[in-house]
Amino acid sequence: MILKVGVLASGNGTNLQAIIDKSRNGQIPVRVAVVISDRNAFALRRARAHNIPAYIVKPGEYDSQREYEQQMVDILKKHGSELVVLSGFMKILSPHFIDSFKGRIINIHPSLIPAFCGKGFYGMKVHEAVIDYGVKITGATVHFVDENVDSGPIIIQKAVAVEDSDTPETIAQKVHEIEHEILPEALKLFAQGKLKVIGRRVFIER
Numbered sequence: 001m002i003l004k005v006g007v008l009a010s011g012n013g014t015n016l017q018a019i020i021d022k023s024r025n026g027q028i029p030v031r032v033a034v035v036i037s038d039r040n041a042f043a044l045r046r047a048r049a050h051n052i053p054a055y056i057v058k059p060g061e062y063d064s065q066r067e068y069e070q071q072m073v074d075i076l077k078k079h080g081s082e083l084v085v086l087s088g089f090m091k092i093l094s095p096h097f098i099d100s101f102k103g104r105i106i107n108i109h110p111s112l113i114p115a116f117c118g119k120g121f122y123g124m125k126v127h128e129a130v131i132d133y134g135v136k137i138t139g140a141t142v143h144f145v146d147e148n149v150d151s152g153p154i155i156i157q158k159a160v161a162v163e164d165s166d167t168p169e170t171i172a173q174k175v176h177e178i179e180h181e182i183l184p185e186a187l188k189l190f191a192q193g194k195l196k197v198i199g200r201r202v203f204i205e206r
């Protein structure tokens with residue numbers, strides 16, 4: 001059974017590219033049905049290069065957060081999205097959007113949640129905070145999305161060492177490599193129906 005996913009992205013789209021590549025070569029039972037961004041992100045160019053419908057939906061063009069989010073919901077449902085993937089998406093979604101896809105929204109975050117997450121922690125800001133704090137490991141997290149930020153049940157995490165020579169840029173590169181592995185894996189597990197959420201915990205049927 002091929003899972004149709006809708007992707008929301010605000011940036012370069014390397015995680016989107018990983019999903020596209022692994023779905024096209026049959027590694028994961030997934031098809032990217034639509035991509036939406038809040039800005040003219042390079043991720044949209046990646047989608048169009050593979051003939052995937054791609055939309056810019058700008059929050060500032062709507063009278064309310066609800067109308068903005070409803071436009072995205074309508075597009076996602078028009079394209080048959082069964083799971084919504086936040087792949088470097090930079091807008092915090094309200095309960096209206098969350099309720100429209102209850103239990104069917106996942107996010108990739110570039111740290112080991114609950115460290116370095118929440119409002120204000122995105123992109124390079126996360127890796128800068130990792131260096132500033134002096135932690136010895138970091139990594140990436142795939143989690144279900146709820147109405148709070150980066151607080152949903154965790155699906156997969158993978159860690160990497162922070163070396164003395166590391167910079168935010170070198171950490172970003174190492175974390176990206178992890179992300180491009182664990183996000184597709186999480187999609188595969190969801191598509192196979194192998195994720196069971198009990199309270200805050202996600203149990204994976206092996």
Ligand SMILES: Nc1nc2c(c(=O)[nH]1)N[C@@H](CN(C=O)c1ccc(C(=O)N[C@@H](CCC(=O)O)C(=O)O)cc1)CN2
Pocket residue numbers: 086089090091092093094098107108109110118119120121122145146147148149150151152
């Ligand atoms: N309801 C939820 N919405 C979103 C979640 C979530 O877990 N629950 N995850 C984020 C993605 N994210 C971290 O993984 C994240 C994205 C953005 C921010 C943030 O502080 N954004 C700034 C605006 C930045 C911009 O517009 O460029 C802000 O809101 O002030 C924090 C975490 C996606 N949505």
Ligand SMILES: NCC(=O)N[C@@H]1O[C@H](COP(=O)([O-])[O-])[C@@H](O)[C@H]1O
Pocket residue numbers: 009010011012013014015016043087088089108109110121122123126176179
């Ligand atoms: N808090 C959200 C956040 O910081 N997300 C991060 O944005 C990057 C997007 O990269 P990409 O556009 O190349 O996939 C990724 O590192 C992702 O974890």
